Amino acid sequence: MILVSVNDEGVRYECYGKTDQELRKVQGIIRENKSALCPECQAPVQVRIYPDGLRTNHFYHLASGGGCGYGKGESEEHLLGKTSIRRYLEDCPDWDGCEFLLEHRIETPEGVRVIDLAVIHPNGEKEAHEAQLSKQSASEFDKRSTLYQEAGFTPIWWLGSKNETSRNYLYKKYGWVGKIEVEERPVDFGVREYFNK
Numbered sequence: 224m225i226l227v228s229v230n231d232e233g234v235r236y237e238c239y240g241k242t243d244q245e246l247r248k249v250q251g252i253i254r255e256n257k258s259a260l261c262p263e264c265q266a267p268v269q270v271r272i273y274p275d276g277l278r279t280n281h282f283y284h285l286a287s288g289g290g291c292g293y294g295k296g297e298s299e300e301h302l303l304g305k306t307s308i309r310r311y312l313e314d315c316p317d318w319d320g321c322e323f324l325l326e327h328r329i330e331t332p333e334g335v336r337v338i339d340l341a342v343i344h345p346n347g348e349k350e351a352h353e354a355q356l357s358k359q360s361a362s363e364f365d366k367r368s369t370l371y372q373e374a375g376f377t378p379i380w381w382l383g384s385k386n387e388t389s390r391n392y393l394y395k396k397y398g399w400v401g402k403i404e405v406e407e408r409p410v411d412f413g414v415r416e417y418f419n420k
């Protein structure tokens with residue numbers, strides 16, 4: 224499951240924030256000319272719409288196989304996490320006027336990394352928001368945070384219930400940590416609080 228496709232010129236298109244009607248139009252255009260591509264393998268993708276709103280609209284590879292693992296194994300919970308953090312920040316005065324980029328790809332010394340939600344402030348400051356809902360070791364937090372910092376992004380970790388115990392360690396070290404809880408739809412996602420150093 225992928226939230227962003229690109230065209231053959233690399234221009235991004237996000238499912239997020241689009242009405243079903245708009246996405247159905249996009250589906251038709253893609254059917255005509257295969258104009259939406261996977262950002263990883265450049266193979267054609269199509270958009271999947273859930274009119275009941277019970278799952279997150281997303282792109283999927285038209286041809287199975289081909290070796291591209293991008294978006295594979297991505298849980299609905301994680302998709303909901305990423306989009307809910309974005310919805311939360313869009314309503315937050317601290318993030319007024321920011322540019323939001325879901326699944327933003329960056330080059331690092333260890334290859335391409337995908338930031339769950341990159342945020343670019345009007346003054347140019349950049350943040351990497353990560354919805355970390357599964358367990359992750361401290362050394363992995365360190366490694367990924369360092370990669371983001373070296374690429375010019377302040378890492379902001381949003382931790383799910385399994386990870387809350389790590390928050391003291393994290394916010395002392397990296398500045399910001401949020402706490403999130405994924406609930407069943409239509410209750411949707413709850414951002415409970417966030418911390419600053």
Ligand SMILES: [Zn+2]
Nearest residue numbers: 261263264291
């Ligand atoms: Zn792919």
